[in-house]
Amino acid sequence: MKPRKFGLSSSVDAAPGRSPRQAIPFLLPALVVLAALVLYPLVFSLIRSFFDASGDEFVGLRNYVDTFTDQRTLTAFRNNVIWVVVAPAAVTGIGLVLAVLTERIKWATAFRLVLFMPMAISLFASGIIFRLVYEEEPDQGVVNAALVGVHDLFSPSSAYPKARPRDGYTPTDAGYVATAPSRAGDTIMVPLVGFPPQDVPAQALPASQPTSGNGELRGLVWLDVSVGGKAGKVDPIERGLPGIQLEAVRDGKVVARTTTGDDGRFTFPDLASDEVVVRLPESNFALPFRGLTWLGPSLITPVIISSWIWIMTGFAITFIAAGLSAIPRDALEAARVDGATEWQVFRRVTIPLLSPVLLVVFVTLVINVLKIFELVFVIAPGSVQSEANVLALQMWQVSFGTGGDQGAGSALAVILFLLVAPAMLFNIRRFRRERS
Amino acid sequence: MRKQFIALLAFAAVAGSAACSGGAAGIGAEDLKGQTVEIVGPWTGDEQKNFEKVLAAFTSKTGAEVKYTPAGDELPTVLQTRISGGTPPGVALIAQPGLVAQFARANALKPVNADVEKAVTKHNAAVWKQLGSVDGKLYGFTFKTANKSAFWYSEKAFKQVGATPPATWDDLIKTSKAIAETGLAAVSVGGADGWTLTDWFENVYLRTAGPENYDKLAKHEIPWTDPSVRKALEELAKLWGDPTLVGGGALQTEFPKSVINVFGDPSTAAMVFEADFVASVITTNTKAKVGQDAKFFPFPSVAGSKEAVVAGGDMAVQFKDDKATTELMKFLASPESGEIWAGLGGFLSPNKDIKESAYPDDVTQDLAKRIVDAGDNVRFDMSDLAPAAFGGTKGAGEWKDLQDFLADPKNVDGIMQRLEANAAKAYGK
Numbered sequence: 104m105k106p107r108k109f110g111l112s113s114s115v116d117a118a119p120g121r122s123p124r125q126a127i128p129f130l131l132p133a134l135v136v137l138a139a140l141v142l143y144p145l146v147f148s149l150i151r152s153f154f155d156a157s158g159d160e161f162v163g164l165r166n167y168v169d170t171f172t173d174q175r176t177l178t179a180f181r182n183n184v185i186w187v188v189v190a191p192a193a194v195t196g197i198g199l200v201l202a203v204l205t206e207r208i209k210w211a212t213a214f215r216l217v218l219f220m221p222m223a224i225s226l227f228a229s230g231i232i233f234r235l236v237y238e239e240e241p242d243q244g245v246v247n248a249a250l251v252g253v254h255d256l257f258s259p260s261s262a263y264p265k266a267r268p269r270d271g272y273t274p275t276d277a278g279y280v281a282t283a284p285s286r287a288g289d290t291i292m293v294p295l296v297g298f299p300p301q302d303v304p305a306q307a308l309p310a311s312q313p314t315s316g317n318g319e320l321r322g323l324v325w326l327d328v329s330v331g332g333k334a335g336k337v338d339p340i341e342r343g344l345p346g347i348q349l350e351a352v353r354d355g356k357v358v359a360r361t362t363t364g365d366d367g368r369f370t371f372p373d374l375a376s377d378e379v380v381v382r383l384p385e386s387n388f389a390l391p392f393r394g395l396t397w398l399g400p401s402l403i404t405p406v407i408i409s410s411w412i413w414i415m416t417g418f419a420i421t422f423i424a425a426g427l428s429a430i431p432r433d434a435l436e437a438a439r440v441d442g443a444t445e446w447q448v449f450r451r452v453t454i455p456l457l458s459p460v461l462l463v464v465f466v467t468l469v470i471n472v473l474k475i476f477e478l479v480f481v482i483a484p485g486s487v488q489s490e491a492n493v494l495a496l497q498m499w500q501v502s503f504g505t506g507g508d509q510g511a512g513s514a515l516a517v518i519l520f521l522l523v524a525p526a527m528l529f530n531i532r533r534f535r536r537e538r539s
Numbered sequence: 540m541r542k543q544f545i546a547l548l549a550f551a552a553v554a555g556s557a558a559c560s561g562g563a564a565g566i567g568a569e570d571l572k573g574q575t576v577e578i579v580g581p582w583t584g585d586e587q588k589n590f591e592k593v594l595a596a597f598t599s600k601t602g603a604e605v606k607y608t609p610a611g612d613e614l615p616t617v618l619q620t621r622i623s624g625g626t627p628p629g630v631a632l633i634a635q636p637g638l639v640a641q642f643a644r645a646n647a648l649k650p651v652n653a654d655v656e657k658a659v660t661k662h663n664a665a666v667w668k669q670l671g672s673v674d675g676k677l678y679g680f681t682f683k684t685a686n687k688s689a690f691w692y693s694e695k696a697f698k699q700v701g702a703t704p705p706a707t708w709d710d711l712i713k714t715s716k717a718i719a720e721t722g723l724a725a726v727s728v729g730g731a732d733g734w735t736l737t738d739w740f741e742n743v744y745l746r747t748a749g750p751e752n753y754d755k756l757a758k759h760e761i762p763w764t765d766p767s768v769r770k771a772l773e774e775l776a777k778l779w780g781d782p783t784l785v786g787g788g789a790l791q792t793e794f795p796k797s798v799i800n801v802f803g804d805p806s807t808a809a810m811v812f813e814a815d816f817v818a819s820v821i822t823t824n825t826k827a828k829v830g831q832d833a834k835f836f837p838f839p840s841v842a843g844s845k846e847a848v849v850a851g852g853d854m855a856v857q858f859k860d861d862k863a864t865t866e867l868m869k870f871l872a873s874p875e876s877g878e879i880w881a882g883l884g885g886f887l888s889p890n891k892d893i894k895e896s897a898y899p900d901d902v903t904q905d906l907a908k909r910i911v912d913a914g915d916n917v918r919f920d921m922s923d924l925a926p927a928a929f930g931g932t933k934g935a936g937e938w939k940d941l942q943d944f945l946a947d948p949k950n951v952d953g954i955m956q957r958l959e960a961n962a963a964k965a966y967g968k
Contacts, residue, residue: 163957175935238791240788327720330700396788484793487790487935492932507927
């Protein structure tokens with residue numbers, strides 16, 4: 104037997120594991136799977152992006168030109184830039200702070216577990232949760248409920264929100280101002296509408312026309328709403344509105360103030376004989392504070408980013424905490440012995456030692472952010488979806504939305520790939536360097 | 540052996556006569572035994588169960604098995620993929636006439652057989668046949684339709700001001716103003732969904748501009764900058780432009796929410812406009828009873844317009860023309876199939892030979908009757924006729940432009956120009 108004559112075994116002996124020929128059979132299954140699932144779709148998408156919607160006609164770069172001239176794609180680009188600039192940095196920062204803070208507390212693991220929990224929920228479900236959290240109606244959206252609660256603690260809402268005089272008054276910033284002047288001895292009737300009769304305070308009494316008084320300006324404020332009631336007339340079942348403030352204005356200055364009684368009547372007792380203008384201050388009718396329109400066009404992207412931060416912070420904490428535990432303790436101790444404050448230890452020792460981990464976390468998050476899709480899709484209501492648009496969502500809408508142009512969709516996919524590629528290359532490089 | 544031979548003979552005879560004389564002979568219970576038809580439709584959940592009962596009736600009648608595949612909202616994608624893959628289903632129910640035309644021109648569809656055509660002509664107003672025709676050939680018919688011209692109102696809110704269902708647009712505005720005086724918003728608009736807004740516009744446009752202009756605008760033969768469009772938008776602005784009439788936060792309100800705003804507790808508005816399927820939202824989400832607390836009136840006439848209905852619907856088309864498939868199409872075109880589902884509820888048909896009593900309650904009967912009575916004044920939902928890039932994409936085209944219009948109803952000119960620019964782009968492709 105001369106084993107050295109067999110080429111195969113000779114190479115095994117010479118340099119174990121280095122023969123490409125020998126490697127091929129072992130790599131083949133993985134290569135086939137990779138080629139079928141990754142390489143083929145990649146190349147196919149690239150080719151497809153040069154064809155039109157039906158896939159029959161070669162259109163060159165037209166899909167790319169269309170993409171870069173489409174207003175919606177440009178908005179998506181802009182939003183992606185905002186995402187990349189804000190979100191990964193915020194998550195890495197918050198993750199770092201929380202990881203360092205939780206490092207030395209007793210229940211660190213439990214605490215981190217709780218923070219990691221959002222990662223266990225699918226993005227889609229998280230999106231639905233945040234859709235409800237930011238709902239505009241304070242009865243449903245918890246954010247607005249909190250805002251309204253705090254706001255009403257300091258400035259209670261008005262007694263008759265949305266109510267307004269039927270006619271004869273012009274709305275101004277200060278309130279409703281009578282179009283005609285009046286003077287002592289007159290009686291003025293102020294019919295209000297736009298308020299539900301069932302919400303009138305219980306102590307309100309039926310309205311009736313006041314008699315005119317000498318030297319006094321009298322009047323009635325009542326809710327002029329009833330079935331079959333005549334507009335501007337006091338009908339039997341209509342009630343006066345108690346607690347409405349009125350002002351008498353002369354030459355731009357308030358000369359007298361009064362408030363209506365339970366029957367809705369009011370009196371300005373001592374007005375001089377000159378004419379005054381009656382005004383109903385805005386504070387009577389101010390709309391109750393309803394919180395902010397979180398899901399409107401201006402706030403939608405920050406809102407979605409905030410929910411993404413909620414989800415991903417746990418991820419960042421886990422990685423950074425792992426990196427933190429790998430830091431040599433003596434470096435920290437040495438710094439402390441030398442008299443460094445905790446802040447200095449954090450700034451000058453912890454962060455520099457952690458920077459490789461932070462970088463990996465950051466880059467991974469950048470990749471994650473570039474392909475963000477579900478959150479935008481779920482949280483943004485249809486009316487602001489174009490304002491909240493991001494590239495991945497745009498790609499999906501163009502290719503599979505009811506439009507169905509997979510050529511243009513492929514072009515977007517290729518662009519997205521090109522954007523993600525540098526971050527991926529960076530990560531691969533790092534892993535390789537770490538190994539060597 | 541002998542028995543089998545006779546069966547075979549009978550089958551051959553029936554098949555032969557069906558082929559030659561156009562199916563004068565009926566199909567017996569066991570004639571299509573062993574054959575299977577696949578049918579793809581949009582319905583899931585309860586609607587799926589009801590439709591499967593319709594299909595079960597076909598199976599017991601002919602012996603052919605029917606396999607229903609629910610595709611939901613992704614139906615166009617599912618069909619497109621299966622056609623490219625060479626395995627189309629036998630029958631599909633498609634909600635977008637534009638897609639039907641596209642498939643027909645790509646020769647993916649088979650024109651219906653003469654019997655089916657006869658049934659369609661017999662049971663439907665001419666406008667429906669036209670809808671199913673592409674280049675002069677009939678490819679399908681509307682099996683299930685939606686009456687998109689209904690205002691649903693809360694009886695309680697109307698009572699509070701003593702209002703009655705308005706018959707004209709001006710009356711509607713008047714009633715709305717009276718309701719707004721009670722502190723309730725008059726209408727709840729589901730503006731977060733663009734399609735509700737296109738339905739608003741289509742109903743007003745069909746009434747102010749008439750069916751002929753409607754057809755032209757649907758084909759983009761007249762531009763969106765046409766004076767008729769301005770007129771419709773201005774009418775719409777009479778209602779949308781008054782902040783006391785439209786419920787707050789309309790652009791963040793999705794369609795189901797817009798219904799709950801009216802019939803839920805507490806209610807914040809008195810009316811909501813949309814199709815017949817509002818009834819099912821009311822039943823599943825609120826305590827209000829349809830027919831008692833929740834009633835509807837047809838979309839009011841604008842400037843003396845005739846009764847007209849904007850309808851949506853699912854069109855049955857066939858991708859194969861084997862015998863069982865054709866029989867199934869024939870069955871779906873007959874009043875018999877529609878009556879089964881009508882009895883189960885949540886179904887309207889343009890088929891005028893479905894007995895009124897087949898529908899389960901007064902409200903449904905009324906909704907169905909209005910579609911049949913409007914005859915040739917029925918128009919299919921314009922946004923479904925338009926290319927999807929214009930009439931059917933979230934946050935783009937007509938949907939987005941009308942949402943912007945709802946946000947700023949004074950900007951009629953700006954919106955018309957944007958609509959035209961988007962339409963030109965979408966129709967040009």
